[in-house]
Amino acid sequence: MKTAISGVEADVPATDVPNETRRAVGWRYIAGRFAKDRWAVFGAIIAVLTIFVSLFAPFLARSLGSDPYTYHLDLLDGSGLPKGRMGGVSMAHPFGVEPQTGRDLFAIVIEGTRTSFFIGMGATLVAIAIAVLLGVSAGYIGGWWDALISRLTDVTFGFPHLVFMIAVSAIIPASANRIVVMILIIGVLGWPSTARVLRSRTLALRNRTFVGASRAMGAGTWHVMVTQVLPNLVATIIVFTTISIPGKIGAEATLSFLGVGVVPPTPSWGRTIGAAVPWVSTDPWYLLFPGLALFIVTLSFNLLGDGLRDALDPRTGDNR
Numbered sequence: 001m002k003t004a005i006s007g008v009e010a011d012v013p014a015t016d017v018p019n020e021t022r023r024a025v026g027w028r029y030i031a032g033r034f035a036k037d038r039w040a041v042f043g044a045i046i047a048v049l050t051i052f053v054s055l056f057a058p059f060l061a062r063s064l065g066s067d068p069y070t071y072h073l074d075l076l077d078g079s080g081l082p083k084g085r086m087g088g089v090s091m092a093h094p095f096g097v098e099p100q101t102g103r104d105l106f107a108i109v110i111e112g113t114r115t116s117f118f119i120g121m122g123a124t125l126v127a128i129a130i131a132v133l134l135g136v137s138a139g140y141i142g143g144w145w146d147a148l149i150s151r152l153t154d155v156t157f158g159f160p161h162l163v164f165m166i167a168v169s170a171i172i173p174a175s176a177n178r179i180v181v182m183i184l185i186i187g188v189l190g191w192p193s194t195a196r197v198l199r200s201r202t203l204a205l206r207n208r209t210f211v212g213a214s215r216a217m218g219a220g221t222w223h224v225m226v227t228q229v230l231p232n233l234v235a236t237i238i239v240f241t242t243i244s245i246p247g248k249i250g251a252e253a254t255l256s257f258l259g260v261g262v263v264p265p266t267p268s269w270g271r272t273i274g275a276a277v278p279w280v281s282t283d284p285w286y287l288l289f290p291g292l293a294l295f296i297v298t299l300s301f302n303l304l305g306d307g308l309r310d311a312l313d314p315r316t317g318d319n320r
Contacts, residue, residue, distance in 0.1 A: 033311040040307020046300030050117055057114035061107040066093075068111045068267045072102030087285030095289045099279050109289050111267035116294070119182050119262075120249030126187025127248070128194060128241050135195035136233065139202025140225050149195070156192045162254065164189065169260035178262050186251045194240045201236055205229050235312040243305035246298035253294055269294045 034040055053060060061068065075088055080100040082088030087096030087105070095105035138149035165185050172181050205211060206229065214224050255261035256270030264271070269290045276287035 030311050034307055037307045037310060039303045040310070043300040043303030043305075043307060046296060047304050050113060050297050050300070053110060054114045054117040057110050061104075061110045064106070066104040066107035066110075068103055068107040069265055070103065072097060072104070075102045076100070081279075081283055087283050089285070096285050098275075099283055099286060105286065105289060108267045108272055109269070109293050112269045112272060112290060113293065113297075115179070115262060115266060115268045116249050116252055116270070117297070119179055119186070119252040120245050122179075122183035123186035123190060123248040123251070124241055124244045126183060127190035127244060128237065130188070131191040131194035131198060131240075132230075132233075132237060134191070135198030136202050136225055136229060138195075139199040140206050140229055141221065146199075149199070153192045153196055156189065159189065161189045165251070165255060166258060166260050169255055178266075182252055182255060182261060186248050186255075190244065190248060190251075194244065197236065197240065198233060201233055202229055205232055239305055239309045239312065242301060242308055246301040249294070249298055249301075 075083055075093075075097050076099070077083050082097045082099060082102070084090065088102075089096045093104050093106065095109060097103060098105055098108065134149050134152075138146040168185055169178075169181065172178070211224060211228050214228050219227075252261060252268070253270030253273065256268040257274040259271075259274065261270055262268045272290040273287060273294070276283075276290070279286050
């Protein structure tokens with residue numbers, strides 16, 4: 001006999017073992033598969049550290065005597081460059097200081113983690129919510145609704161996202177909350193790929209025996225989607241949520257790099273990288289740390305997503 005555990009079918013003997021025990025065995029099996037992938041474990045560790053830093057960024061920065069909003073002009077020379085070697089690296093300023101302002105670069109990177117991750121995570125949640133609503137409903141209801149959502153997905157895929165995001169960000173009033181605006185802009189345009197996958201999975205699930213049995217017993221459309229179809233898509237949703245986060249963080253960094261993201265002096269990796277470009281030839285250290293932070297975090301979430309996909313998919317993982 002086979003039983004589905006979060007979208008994964010596993011062979012389970014037909015015994016009187018309680019459902020809770022079977023589910024626990026399934027999750028232990030998935031965790032064991034995930035733990036075999038060292039890169040996925042590395043990605044999970046970095047992801048957890050990123051979340052921790054995002055939640056406690058102000059405390060972490062100030063506990064080391066750093067403040068991303070305080071200018072230290074005494075640490076700059078006459079040309080506006082940091083005094084000393086490697087961008088002014090010292091015990092008090094382990095990442096150096098920012099040219100022209102003397103702000104602590106360590107505090108900027110730490111606070112920038114908070115900004116970039118919150119925007120990336122918020123935009124991902126918005127995109128996943130839209131994708132689940134449209135993808136699952138299109139796949140299960142079908143007919144004219146499926147055709148409408150499919151055409152909307154095609155149009156959104158072909159839409160010039162970056163140009164649109166730049167245009168909208170540029171016309172938003174300065175008094176608006178830029179973080180909320182960026183979450184909405186990035187999230188509203190980031191759902192099509194996930195919706196298409198969820199639609200195809202739902203098309204396969206709606207013909208399964210347990211779904212037909214629920215309909216035969218008189219269950220309504222939304223009841224079947226919520227209680228029968230959606231639980232079997234949890235694994236897919238988790239994987240796509242994890243994989244989507246680095247793309248959304250990258251989108252925020254791109255907008256901030258172009259000057260239409262968060263406004264100064266709010267720290268952001270993208271804006272810091274953009275401000276560092278003119279100084280690369282004279283102070284490359286200013287570019288190193290925010291660029292490295294962006295690279296490591298996006299890479300770690302991609303590794304985590306790949307590891308979750310392999311662990312939750314019975315057709316992969318054992319032969320890696």
